[in-house]
Amino acid sequence: MDIQDASRVVYICGKCGKDVQLEAKDIVRCQCGYRILYKKRKADPKNPPQYEAI
Amino acid sequence: MYKYNFEQNTQHRIEILELNDEKCKFSFEGDLSIANAIRRVMIAEVPVMAIHFVDIIENTSPLSDEFLAQRLGLIPLVSSAADSKMYDWEADADSIDDQKTKVVFTLRQKNLNDAPLEITSQHLEPEFGQVGEMAIRPVRMFSPINGKEVGIPITRLGKNQSVHVRCHALKGFGKMHAKWSPINIATFRHEAEINMDQTQLQSLSLSEKNAIRNSCPMNVFAMDANQDLIVNAIEKCVFCEECIRSAESMKKPRLIKMQHKKNKYIFTVESAGQLKAAEIVQKALIVLRKKVDEISQDLNFAQQQQQI
Amino acid sequence: MEAVNQHRLPAGHNAQVAVMSYSCYDIEDALIMNKSSLDRGFGRTAVYKKSVTECEINQRNKESRFNERIDEPPTKTHNTKKKFIKKYHALDSDGITKVGAQLHHGDIYVNKKTPQVPDNPQIENIQIADTPSVFKEKWPYTVDRVLIINNTNDGTEKIKTVKTIFRQIRRPEFGDKFSSRHGQKGVVGLIVNQEDMPFNERGWCPDLIMNPHGYPSRMTIAKLMELLCGKLGALEGKFKYGTAFGGENVLQVGEELLKRGFHYQGKDCLISGITGEYMECYVYQGPIFYQRLKHMVIDKIHARAKGPMEKLTRQPVEGRAKDGGQRIGEMERDCFLAYGASNLLIERLLISSDPFNVYVCEICGMFKSDSVCRGCNTDKVYQIRLPYCCKLLFQELLAMNIKPKLQLVPSHERQEYTMN
Numbered sequence: 001m002d003i004q005d006a007s008r009v010v011y012i013c014g015k016c017g018k019d020v021q022l023e024a025k026d027i028v029r030c031q032c033g034y035r036i037l038y039k040k041r042k043a044d045p046k047n048p049p050q051y052e053a054i
Numbered sequence: 055m056y057k058y059n060f061e062q063n064t065q066h067r068i069e070i071l072e073l074n075d076e077k078c079k080f081s082f083e084g085d086l087s088i089a090n091a092i093r094r095v096m097i098a099e100v101p102v103m104a105i106h107f108v109d110i111i112e113n114t115s116p117l118s119d120e121f122l123a124q125r126l127g128l129i130p131l132v133s134s135a136a137d138s139k140m141y142d143w144e145a146d147a148d149s150i151d152d153q154k155t156k157v158v159f160t161l162r163q164k165n166l167n168d169a170p171l172e173i174t175s176q177h178l179e180p181e182f183g184q185v186g187e188m189a190i191r192p193v194r195m196f197s198p199i200n201g202k203e204v205g206i207p208i209t210r211l212g213k214n215q216s217v218h219v220r221c222h223a224l225k226g227f228g229k230m231h232a233k234w235s236p237i238n239i240a241t242f243r244h245e246a247e248i249n250m251d252q253t254q255l256q257s258l259s260l261s262e263k264n265a266i267r268n269s270c271p272m273n274v275f276a277m278d279a280n281q282d283l284i285v286n287a288i289e290k291c292v293f294c295e296e297c298i299r300s301a302e303s304m305k306k307p308r309l310i311k312m313q314h315k316k317n318k319y320i321f322t323v324e325s326a327g328q329l330k331a332a333e334i335v336q337k338a339l340i341v342l343r344k345k346v347d348e349i350s351q352d353l354n355f356a357q358q359q360q361q362i
Numbered sequence: 363m364e365a366v367n368q369h370r371l372p373a374g375h376n377a378q379v380a381v382m383s384y385s386c387y388d389i390e391d392a393l394i395m396n397k398s399s400l401d402r403g404f405g406r407t408a409v410y411k412k413s414v415t416e417c418e419i420n421q422r423n424k425e426s427r428f429n430e431r432i433d434e435p436p437t438k439t440h441n442t443k444k445k446f447i448k449k450y451h452a453l454d455s456d457g458i459t460k461v462g463a464q465l466h467h468g469d470i471y472v473n474k475k476t477p478q479v480p481d482n483p484q485i486e487n488i489q490i491a492d493t494p495s496v497f498k499e500k501w502p503y504t505v506d507r508v509l510i511i512n513n514t515n516d517g518t519e520k521i522k523t524v525k526t527i528f529r530q531i532r533r534p535e536f537g538d539k540f541s542s543r544h545g546q547k548g549v550v551g552l553i554v555n556q557e558d559m560p561f562n563e564r565g566w567c568p569d570l571i572m573n574p575h576g577y578p579s580r581m582t583i584a585k586l587m588e589l590l591c592g593k594l595g596a597l598e599g600k601f602k603y604g605t606a607f608g609g610e611n612v613l614q615v616g617e618e619l620l621k622r623g624f625h626y627q628g629k630d631c632l633i634s635g636i637t638g639e640y641m642e643c644y645v646y647q648g649p650i651f652y653q654r655l656k657h658m659v660i661d662k663i664h665a666r667a668k669g670p671m672e673k674l675t676r677q678p679v680e681g682r683a684k685d686g687g688q689r690i691g692e693m694e695r696d697c698f699l700a701y702g703a704s705n706l707l708i709e710r711l712l713i714s715s716d717p718f719n720v721y722v723c724e725i726c727g728m729f730k731s732d733s734v735c736r737g738c739n740t741d742k743v744y745q746i747r748l749p750y751c752c753k754l755l756f757q758e759l760l761a762m763n764i765k766p767k768l769q770l771v772p773s774h775e776r777q778e779y780t781m782n
Contacts, residue, residue, distance in 0.1 A: 009456045011510065024434070024456065028512035028522055035512035039454075041461040043112035043218060049464050049504070051108050051120055053127025053221075054231060054401070054533070090638030094557040110462065119462060119504060120531035124403060229555065232401035239565030243633070244640060271623045292563065292623060293631045293640075314640055322565060 011037035071320070078323045078331035082242070089242055089319045095338040096240040097228050101141075102133035102328040103157060103190050104233040105221040112218040115173070115209045125208050126221050127233045129175050131157075133328040135188040139225045153182055157190045157223040161208075164216035173217060174205030190223065193327035236334050239324040244314040246291035248274070254309045255283060262304055269300035289320065369601065374653035375404055376596075379589065380560060380568035380632065381577075381646040385552055392551030393540055394571035396559050404569055405534040405654045410506065410527055415472040415495045416513075417522040422479045427488070429521055432457040433475050449496075452505070458524055459505050465528065466502045470494040472524050495526075501660060503528035537659035540570075542650050544582040548572070560632040560641065567635075570652065585650065590615050590628040593648035597622050664688075676716040676750040687714075716750035727767035729753065744770055 011020045013030035020030050020037055029035050066084035073079070082089050108123035115122065142155045158181040165171035175192035197204045211217065228235030258266075263283045267275040271294060276286035293312065301309040325331040363369050377399075384394045395404075420428040434457050435450035436442065449470050452463035459471035472495040477488050497503070506529035513520040534540070534550055541547035561567045577586070588604035594615050595602035603609035616626035624630070629644035664682040672679050678687030690698075690710045698707045722728070723735035724742040733743045746768075756766045 009454045009458075014509075022456070027514070028510050035515075037510045039458065039461050039508035039510065041112070041114050042454075044460070044462070045111050048109040048111045048220070049119065049462060051110065051123035053105050053108055053123045053233065086638050090635075093638070094635070097557040098555065113462065118408065118506070118529060118531065121408075124406075128402065228398075228557075232398035232556065235398065235556070241561055241563060241565040241633075242638075243563030271620050294620075294623070294625050296620065296626075320563075322563075324565070 010040040010042070012040050014038060073332060075330045076325050076327075078321075078325075078335060080321050080335075081245075082319045082321055083317060084319075085317070086319070089321075091342060092335070092338055093240050093242055093321070095341050096237055096323060096334055097235055099227045099229060099341050100236050100329070100334055100337045101136050101225050101227045102234055102236045103131045103136050103139065103223045103225055104231070105129065105131070105159065106224040106226070107222040109220040109222075111220060112216055114215045115211055115217045116215075117209045122209060122217070122219065126161075126219070127231070129178075129206050129208075130193045130236075130327040131190050131223055132193055133190060133236070134330075134333070135190055136225055136328075139190075141226070142224050155224065157182065159221040159223065160219070161221065162216075162218040163211065165211035165213060168213055171211045173208045173211060175208065176203070176205035177208075178221065236326055236328045237323060238326045239322055240334075242319040242321040244316075245318045245320060246274075246288055246293060247313040247315040248285045248288065248291065248297075249311040249313070250283065250285070251309050251311075254306050258283075258304070258306070258309075265304075266297055266300045266310075269296045270294075271296060372651070374651050375569075376592065376649040377404065377569040377652040378566070379648065379650045379652075380571050381574050381589075382560070382571060382632075382641075383573055384554070384560075384571045387552035388571060388573040389551075389575075391546070391548035391573070391576055393548045395534060395550050395553045396556055396567065396569050397553050398556035398567075399569040400533055400553065405538075405540065405652070407532055407654050409530045409532055409658075411499070411503065411530075413471075413495060413526045413528070415474060415524040415526070416520050417474065417524075419519045419521060420477070420479055421519070423483060425483075428477045428479055430474060430476050430493070432522070432524070433473050435470075435473055458508055458510070459526060461505055461508055463505045464502050465497045465499075465505060467497060467500055469497045471497055471505070471526055497528075499528075501530065503530045505529075532658060532660065534654065535659060539655040539657040540652050541655055542585055542588075542652055544585040544588070546572075546576055546580065546582055546585060547655065548576070556635075558635045560634055560645070562630050562632050562647075566630075566647075568647065574646075586646075587612065589646065589648040589650050590619075592650065593624070593628055594618050594622075596649055597624075671716075675754060676718070678715065712747070712749055717747055718750040718753055719745055719747050720753055722746050722768045722770060724770045727769060728765075729756065729768075746770070 008021055011022060012018070013020055013032060013034050014036040015034035016030060016032045018030065018032070019040065022028065022037075028037060030037065066082070066088065068083075069081045071079040071081060082092075105126045108119075108126055110119045110122070113119055113122060117125070139157075140155050145155045159178040160181060161173070161178050163171065163173055163177055175195070178192055180189070180191060192206065195204055195206055196202065209217065226234035228237075255263075260281060263277065263281070266283060267277065270291075272287070272290040272292055274285060274287050274291045275283055275297065278284045291312075293314075295312060297310050298307075298312065301307065321335075323331050323334055325334060329337065388394050417430040417432065420430075422428075434455050435453040436447070438447055449468060450473065452459040452465055452469055452471060453473055454460050457473040459465070465471060474493050474495060476491045476493045478491055480488055505526060507525075507527040509523075509525040509527075511523040511525065513523055532538075534553075536551070536553065537549050539547060539549050556567060559567050559571075576582075584604060584606060587606065587609065590612060591602035591604045591610045594610075597619075602615075616628075619628065620626040625644060627644075628646055628648055630647045632641050632645045632647070633639065634641055662682070666678075666685055666687055669685045669687070670679050671677065680686045680689065695707065695711070698704075698710070721730040721733055721743045722745075723730050723738055723740065724744065725738040725740055726735060728735075728737075730743050733745070734741050735743050756768075759766050
């Protein structure tokens with residue numbers, strides 16, 4: 001399940017590894033029933049963190 | 055104790071022993087302080103380009119952002135054209151993003167397959183589209199096994215992992231960070247001087263002579279036609295003093311005398327790929343020359359001021 | 363090694379070590395490091411910190427509208443201050459920090475809200491208090507991972523837990539602690555540029571210089587063996603055993619080294635990087651496995667000018683975590699006394715600590731609140747300055763029926779010490 005909407009926050013299920021999308025009022029839970037979700041890293045083209053290569 | 059010998063050091067001479075793109079070996083006749091100055095400048099003050107700022111737009115690779123930035127920084131960039139660039143502190147604030155000071159590379163890869171994808175320096179794409187021999191680009195690396203071009207590994211991507219970074223390469227020198235140092239090796243050694251006491255040498259038996267010859271791990275000694283022990287390959291000597299130890303075991307401690315030859319130094323310079331080895335030596339001499347010129351200019355200026 | 367696969371997953375580096383003295387910054391087990399090695403990644407570590415934010419059910423009223431919750435960050439309007447908005451820069455629309463965001467001191471990483479239960483639960487408009495998780499580290503960290511956990515079926519009073527893991531990559535600096543595997547620990551005393559480091563005619567240059575005084579009293583023979591066997595192992599491209607119990611034979615290792623053009627005792631002739639001359643002795647030199655220890659200067663660095671005070675004594679608080687002061691203890695005080703630095707003593711123990719102005723009656727010798735003593739019916743009451751804890755002691759003595767009487771001496775010298 002690849003989610004296209006870039007502005008939404010996407011989570012990854014800790015068990016099945018699928019993408020999960022939640023609304024503010026939703027219960028934190030994957031379709032598989034697992035209740036630990038990781039936040040997915042998003043691309044940040046507008047204001048990317050800059051690192052010095054030192 | 056080091057002493058400057060004014061009479062002997064009037065002439066400096068360089069003789070090239072070995073030369074290719076990666077390696078330059080030459081003997082330098084002249085003063086030690088100048089020899090060391092050249093070595094130090096080669097390591098620390100020859101300007102080249104290297105990636106300094108990294109914008110992490112997306113990174114889901116196993117390596118952390120800082121780690122990735124450091125690895126990108128250490129990729130050697132071909133820098134023959136570095137002279138045409140300015141240091142970013144030399145440029146005024148308006149032209150900071152100008153092509154005068156930097157080269158920008160982008161790296162954008164995503165792995166859609168199950169097999170891991172290796173991201174190498176070949177995936178770095180210059181933004182201003184420079185081409186040709188003088189272009190600033192990552193150095194080419196070839197596999198030692200089959201001679202194919204492989205590139206320098208940066209990271210590996212698993213399935214659906216992606217990396218998108220923008221790298222700003224700036225001009226700098228080795229004193230600021232090791233990534234701006236164009237050398238792998240810049241070293242010199244003093245040539246050895248081995249003197250053998252001929253009267254003691256005559257008293258040795260053939261087997262003893264052979265024992266001394268074989269004691270040397272670098273095969274400096276050889277036998278001549280008269281079965282006499284001679285110094286054959288002095289340039290190989292590494293001052294391990296094994297020959298002296300061998301002579302001592304024959305109760306002849308003063309047979310061999312080993313000294314560092316003054317005024318002659320053998321340099322070995324190995325390039326890291328940014329510049330050709332001979333280019334590094336030349337540029338080091340230019341930097342050194344510039345420093346000396348600056349001093350003499352200042353001195354002239356001070357003298358003029360005093361006269362007024 | 364093999365039993366736990368340590369050679370496949372090492373926690374350190376094979377440092378090229380030269381056992382020699384350099385620049386006197388290597389006394390007392392300190393190490394000298396090569397700056398270029400540090401640039402290239404020697405001894406770099408990632409430090410991870412975890413923080414847990416929990417949304418709980420309100421104890422007073424278990425209605426769901428009183429549950430703690432995570433809100434989206436405030437949006438920019440014309441009257442919001444820049445500074446206020448800036449704190450929320452790392453947040454996504456779900457009110458939790460982005461993965462990969464850089465957090466500085468004072469930034470908010472979970473925007474938690476706590477509704478206040480009013481006295482009358484029928485009231486519709488309830489007040490909501492801001493209870494965000496604020497980033498408290500002094501140096502910036504990067505958000506490494508964010509976990510959101512659903513606690514509803516745990517039987518706890520929590521609804522949701524957010525775990526945030528921060529990461530900081532640290533390169534070695536002055537005072538960071540390193541150790542070989544022989545208990546030979548030491549801190550970085552100096553970081554030297556590569557061109558100043560000693561080198562040999564092959565171009566070899568040490569990563570790390572260790573002072574030889576570490577050896578005689580500690581008798582770590584295994585470290586000497588590790589260096590020698592490591593050198594041969596590096597030349598051969600094979601694993602070697604540095605253990606004294608059935609490891610490599612040192613004599614054989616020496617012979618093998620000799621065959622490869624090295625000194626049989628593992629010593630090398632080095633050239634000083636500063637002068638270019640050969641050093642007058644041979645230097646014991648080769649690879650030793652070095653590990654970085656967790657004691658890092660950045661976790662311990664501390665300084666304060668002014669800051670929080672203890673309530674009871676009005677003296678500065680103690681400890682780095684509380685932004686405390688540096689204590690001038692009894693022995694330090696003795697040093698000032700012995701040196702005769704009386705003004706410094708007054709400054710450290712009174713002015714920078716707990717100065718207190720109080721009125722004292724010349725006749726009864728007691729503290730007064732203003733310049734009149736009604737008990738003695740006199741106005742011969744003078745203001746003096748003394749440590750607050752001295753005043754405290756006097757009052758405590760009074761409380762147990764001991765009267766410490768202050769005897770005032772009309773002294774012109776007293777004027778000298780009055781700063782006002």
